[in-house]
Amino acid sequence: MNDRDPRYDAPDSPRSVGWVEAQRVVLASGDNPFVLESGTSLAEVEVEYETYGSLNADASNAILVCHALSGDAHVAGWDARAEQDERPWRSRKPGWWDAMVGPGKFIDTDCYFVVCSNVLGSCYGTTAPASLDPDTGKPYGLRFPVVTVEDWVQLQHRLITHLGIERLHTVIGGSLGGQQALEWALAFPNLVDRCVVLAASPRLSAQGLGFNAVGRHGIMNDPAFVEGDYYDGEPPAIGLAAARMLAHITYLSEQGMDNKFGRRLRSSDKPAFGFGIEFEVESYLDYQGRSFAERFDANSYLYITRAMDYYDAAARWGDGDLGAACRRIKAATMVVSFSTDWLYTPDQCRELGATLLRVGAPVTYLNLPSPYGHDAFLVEIDMLGPLVRDFLASDQGAES
Amino acid sequence: MNDDNHSQELDELASLLRDHVDPDLQMHGGGLFATFVNELHHVDDKDGPLGRTSRWQDDVIVEAIASGSRVLDLGCGTGELLEHLKGKAGRLQGVEVDHDQVAACVARGVPVFQADVDAGLREFDDDSFDYVVLEETLQALRHPHDVLHEMLRIGRCGIVSFPNFGHWRIRLYLAAHGRMPVSHRLPHQWFDTPNIHHLTLRDFKAWCNDNAVIIDRAMVLADGVVRPFAEGDNLHASEVLLFIRRS
Numbered sequence: 001m002n003d004r005d006p007r008y009d010a011p012d013s014p015r016s017v018g019w020v021e022a023q024r025v026v027l028a029s030g031d032n033p034f035v036l037e038s039g040t041s042l043a044e045v046e047v048e049y050e051t052y053g054s055l056n057a058d059a060s061n062a063i064l065v066c067h068a069l070s071g072d073a074h075v076a077g078w079d080a081r082a083e084q085d086e087r088p089w090r091s092r093k094p095g096w097w098d099a100m101v102g103p104g105k106f107i108d109t110d111c112y113f114v115v116c117s118n119v120l121g122s123c124y125g126t127t128a129p130a131s132l133d134p135d136t137g138k139p140y141g142l143r144f145p146v147v148t149v150e151d152w153v154q155l156q157h158r159l160i161t162h163l164g165i166e167r168l169h170t171v172i173g174g175s176l177g178g179q180q181a182l183e184w185a186l187a188f189p190n191l192v193d194r195c196v197v198l199a200a201s202p203r204l205s206a207q208g209l210g211f212n213a214v215g216r217h218g219i220m221n222d223p224a225f226v227e228g229d230y231y232d233g234e235p236p237a238i239g240l241a242a243a244r245m246l247a248h249i250t251y252l253s254e255q256g257m258d259n260k261f262g263r264r265l266r267s268s269d270k271p272a273f274g275f276g277i278e279f280e281v282e283s284y285l286d287y288q289g290r291s292f293a294e295r296f297d298a299n300s301y302l303y304i305t306r307a308m309d310y311y312d313a314a315a316r317w318g319d320g321d322l323g324a325a326c327r328r329i330k331a332a333t334m335v336v337s338f339s340t341d342w343l344y345t346p347d348q349c350r351e352l353g354a355t356l357l358r359v360g361a362p363v364t365y366l367n368l369p370s371p372y373g374h375d376a377f378l379v380e381i382d383m384l385g386p387l388v389r390d391f392l393a394s395d396q397g398a399e400s
Numbered sequence: 401m402n403d404d405n406h407s408q409e410l411d412e413l414a415s416l417l418r419d420h421v422d423p424d425l426q427m428h429g430g431g432l433f434a435t436f437v438n439e440l441h442h443v444d445d446k447d448g449p450l451g452r453t454s455r456w457q458d459d460v461i462v463e464a465i466a467s468g469s470r471v472l473d474l475g476c477g478t479g480e481l482l483e484h485l486k487g488k489a490g491r492l493q494g495v496e497v498d499h500d501q502v503a504a505c506v507a508r509g510v511p512v513f514q515a516d517v518d519a520g521l522r523e524f525d526d527d528s529f530d531y532v533v534l535e536e537t538l539q540a541l542r543h544p545h546d547v548l549h550e551m552l553r554i555g556r557c558g559i560v561s562f563p564n565f566g567h568w569r570i571r572l573y574l575a576a577h578g579r580m581p582v583s584h585r586l587p588h589q590w591f592d593t594p595n596i597h598h599l600t601l602r603d604f605k606a607w608c609n610d611n612a613v614i615i616d617r618a619m620v621l622a623d624g625v626v627r628p629f630a631e632g633d634n635l636h637a638s639e640v641l642l643f644i645r646r647s
């Protein structure tokens with residue numbers, strides 16, 4: 001049965017990459033373990049990834065897309081295995097950046113070879129807390145090592161090497177994906193020609209750390225959590241839904257929520273004088289929380305938000321000095337913030353742009369007007385798309 | 401450059417006034433107005449419309465800057481100058497506040513930082529550029545004094561261009577009409593003009609003198625011709641381009 005949302009390009013549309021199937025590759029095994037930033041190592045790492053378009057003869061057209069907290073490797077097109085892989089939501093919607101990536105689209109798969117991999121610890125095919133620990137034969141749960149943005153980038157490097165790519169035409173991402181893009185330009189300055197950082201800064205603010213802490217608190221105090229060993233029973237869906245509801249508010253803006261919901265009641269003109277779902281905004285968040293809990297693993301949520309907390313580009317590469325860190329960067333960089341984003345605010349994003357200016361790197365920084373808050377990088381494709389397309393086509397500052 | 405012979409300028413202005421008023425209508429109130437309006441538009445066309453479409457300044461700048469220089473363009477518009485400098489300059493950077501113009505810079509492939517020049521340039525270190533350009537922007541700034549000092553802090557050399565409100569037609573227009581000059585080159589009415597700090601070439605020279613700023617070189621657009629500054633240009637130049645530095 002076809003329950004596809006008609007707002008999206010259908011699989012047979014010339015603007016869609018069509019039906020796609022994710023691929024998996026083992027990138028770490030017994031004799032080649034993956035050593036993490038924390039010092040621990042994983043003996044087995046498998047990565048799920050998708051690619052669109054073709055790598056050209058000199059492998060110079062590769063674009064790495066980095067996904068955000070709740071994202072996955074499924075950037076564009078329609079998942080041919082949505083039902084078999086028990087990802088039914090993918091039957092209704094294409095990949096998370098389908099409006100941006102495809103034939104003739106802003107990241108044009110007729111020109112570029114686009115790669116995206118699911119990050120280590122996420123729950124969409126890459127090794128994660130739900131994976132079986134080879135030592136015990138049981139899911140890792142909280143015995144899974146803490147992973148970082150740096151680890152993700154190192155693992156992505158293994159992946160592109162496996163794919164025969166030496167250097168990236170562009171690395172691009174929004175939010176936590178933007179931090180990966182930045183980390184790429186810092187960790188592999190000679191391998192990145194262009195870096196696009198959307199709605200992301202070199203580190204999360206104290207306010208952002210606080211939101212993540214509350215989200216994890218809800219999960220870890222859900223009675224079903226049982227120290228992360230819930231894989232035999234019911235998952236901590238209530239805690240995960242609450243975490244998502246809170247986080248979702250941080251992805252919107254005050255203006256955006258007012259525009260979308262206002263103070264409207266859900267079903268009548270009069271209050272019911274009770275604690276059921278009264279306001280439309282409550283109904284919306286309730287739906288967002290429940291549907292997220294159905295498709296996401298609570299342990300993965302803990303690990304990924306922790307990686308987001310720990311990331312600090314200045315601490316990692318500049319001994320606390322962002323300027324010293326940015327001096328490493330050789331890529332031409334574009335930083336884009338959104339006017340109502342209060343998770344990675346325009347000021348925080350601008351600071352990254354300004355620091356790149358100060359160290360003499362070619363940088364483009366823009367603050368786009370949008371009511372969509374942090375989510376704007378996924379929503380404002382009409383405004384963002386042409387900028388990305390033009391930046392990809394430019395030769396500014398790119399190492400030749 | 402020293403043209404501050406004000407009495408000579410006044411003599412010349414008087415003769416221009418005689419020349420450009422139809423003798424038959426001199427005693428007749430309305431004729432003075434009509435003659436000036438026609439004359440203003442006629443000469444204006446020779447110098448082309450004001451703004452980013454006819455950038456004689458770009459040619460002068462591209463020719464003047466040394467290869468490999470670091471160039472910062474404040475209020476860079478759509479990035480036209482920066483594009484012309486590709487391949488010649490060592491480092492290019494634009495600053496522009498308007499979103500559409502910033503997008504146009506991205507389309508041209510020039511790096512641009514979206515910021516309001518008037519709000520300060522703290523992002524830039526001292527002496528971090530060889531040239532800092534302020535093309536046709538000075539008169540539209542809220543804080544021109546601060547921005548001029550900032551550009552000379554950031555750059556070794558400042559390149560400034562602006563329309564010269566001391567041009568004789570503008571002066572006569574105001575004298576004759578008693579209204580703010582409106583022409584092809586300066587098409588705005590007083591209530592919608594972006595030009596909020598009108599200045600003349602002489603004003604700018606006085607500012608440089610008062611602020612210990614040296615003018616190394618000056619080019620003017622006068623009667624449709626781009627040429628080095630000459631005496632009397634406060635009366636004849638419709639646009640000026642100056643290379644300045646700290647003394």
